Amino acid sequence: MTDSNRIVSRRDFLKTAAGAAAMIGAIGNPATASQQQAGMPTRPFGRTGIDVPILSFGGSLNTSLSTLLLKQAVKWGVTYWDTANTYMGGRSEKGMGKYLEKYPADRKRIFLVTKSHAWNTKGMSEDLNLSLDRMQTDYIDLYFIHSVSSSSELTEDKKAWAEKKKAAGKIRLFGFSTHSNMAECMLAASGLGWIDGIMMRYNYRLMHADDMQRAMDKCSQAGIGLTAMKSQGGGQVKTDTESELKLAGRFMKKGFTDAQAKLKAVWEHPNIASICTEMPNMTQLMSNVAAAMNRTTLSAREVDLLRQYARETRSDCCIGCAAICESAVDGDIPIGDVMRYLMYARCYGDRHRGRIHFQNIPLRIRRQMEGVDYGPAEQRCPQKMTIGKLMREALKELG
Numbered sequence: 001m002t003d004s005n006r007i008v009s010r011r012d013f014l015k016t017a018a019g020a021a022a023m024i025g026a027i028g029n030p031a032t033a034s035q036q037q038a039g040m041p042t043r044p045f046g047r048t049g050i051d052v053p054i055l056s057f058g059g060s061l062n063t064s065l066s067t068l069l070l071k072q073a074v075k076w077g078v079t080y081w082d083t084a085n086t087y088m089g090g091r092s093e094k095g096m097g098k099y100l101e102k103y104p105a106d107r108k109r110i111f112l113v114t115k116s117h118a119w120n121t122k123g124m125s126e127d128l129n130l131s132l133d134r135m136q137t138d139y140i141d142l143y144f145i146h147s148v149s150s151s152s153e154l155t156e157d158k159k160a161w162a163e164k165k166k167a168a169g170k171i172r173l174f175g176f177s178t179h180s181n182m183a184e185c186m187l188a189a190s191g192l193g194w195i196d197g198i199m200m201r202y203n204y205r206l207m208h209a210d211d212m213q214r215a216m217d218k219c220s221q222a223g224i225g226l227t228a229m230k231s232q233g234g235g236q237v238k239t240d241t242e243s244e245l246k247l248a249g250r251f252m253k254k255g256f257t258d259a260q261a262k263l264k265a266v267w268e269h270p271n272i273a274s275i276c277t278e279m280p281n282m283t284q285l286m287s288n289v290a291a292a293m294n295r296t297t298l299s300a301r302e303v304d305l306l307r308q309y310a311r312e313t314r315s316d317c318c319i320g321c322a323a324i325c326e327s328a329v330d331g332d333i334p335i336g337d338v339m340r341y342l343m344y345a346r347c348y349g350d351r352h353r354g355r356i357h358f359q360n361i362p363l364r365i366r367r368q369m370e371g372v373d374y375g376p377a378e379q380r381c382p383q384k385m386t387i388g389k390l391m392r393e394a395l396k397e398l399g
């Protein structure tokens with residue numbers, strides 16, 4: 001075989017679902033052939049009657065540059081795509097539209113999700129029309145209010161809006177994403193009867209939190225589909241620590257990367273329909289697809305390793321309970337949001353994104369941030385984060 005034949009053969013191999021499953025071997029997974037079943041597993045999305053792949057494509061990137069990546073995702077069964085009208089200033093939605101224009105037959109296969117950050121229903125209508133236009137589609141499968149942080153945002157006029165748009169065929173399902181005060185928002189949603197789906201942070205750090213477990217159970221009983229995001233521990237504002245390297249070494253011995261193990265820990269929760277994760281390149285896509293297709297579950301010892309790591313690195317990670325710290329300081333400092341922007345910059349390595357978000361904070365508040373006494377917030381923070389130090393670092397790094 002010539003070198004070029006060898007390259008073509010490998011490429012063709014990777015284009016198949018079985019090829020992706022077999023890649024697990026290449027990253028050292030000890031699963032047997034029977035555990036590496038070809039095909040992306042699916043799960044019911046609540047009681048909507050729709051099955052979704054357990055891995056979804058997080059589109060908070062410029063997907064106009066990623067048509068090939070999207071094509072490969074579809075081939076491997078990653079047919080749940082998540083975006084928002086604000087991601088990359090609209091380039092994420094436009095890129096998905098570019099893909100759907102090129103491959104219109106794929107529209108029916110894709111469970112398409114986007115979000116509106118508008119404060120009122122008029123703005124939501126404008127956002128929805130813009131999203132439909134950008135993504136070259138007549139309907140959105142699941143439409144989210146972006147980043148709900150209080151149950152008071154789930155108002156009757158939004159319910160009426162959702163019903164109207166469903167009746168008009170512009171959206172099939174409605175719900176919200178949440179990063180802060182998640183348990184409160186989810187519990188409230190479970191009693192409303194008009195929320196079909198929720199995307200929330202959920203990972204090995206949060207899986208032992210009683211309030212989250214309760215909220216997830218209630219949502220599942222109410223038939224709400226749940227998608228986990230930030231599943232590899234999102235919220236981390238400090239990386240490359242000794243504990244992180246130690247954890248990676250331990251999982252490598254077991255045949256998983258630590259990133260794959262973190263995904264598996266989330267899939268173990270039966271009420272999680274899908275994990276939405278950003279996969280900006282083929283390597284990341286392949287690694288996550290391989291983890292999804294491999295049916296090996298984590299042992300109790302491995303779950304314990306993650307729990308121990310979460311404990312050891314607790315103060316490196318914000319879990320989004322912003323009501324706790326924000327109510328402890330003067331002014332309207334959005335501590336939870338700033339922690340998330342730091343995470344984009346440090347954990348995702350996307351400083352540009354962190355800066356764009358940070359600079360949307362009104363100048364008046366950014367100026368206030370410098371003089372605030374964060375001591376009371378630090379005392380209340382369940383993660384024992386050094387909030388004052390991190391706020392000052394954010395001002396320097398992202399300001």
Ligand code: SF4
Binds near residue numbers: 384
């Ligand atoms: S800084 Fe602490 S209290 Fe504030 S949102 Fe993060 S984890 Fe919660």
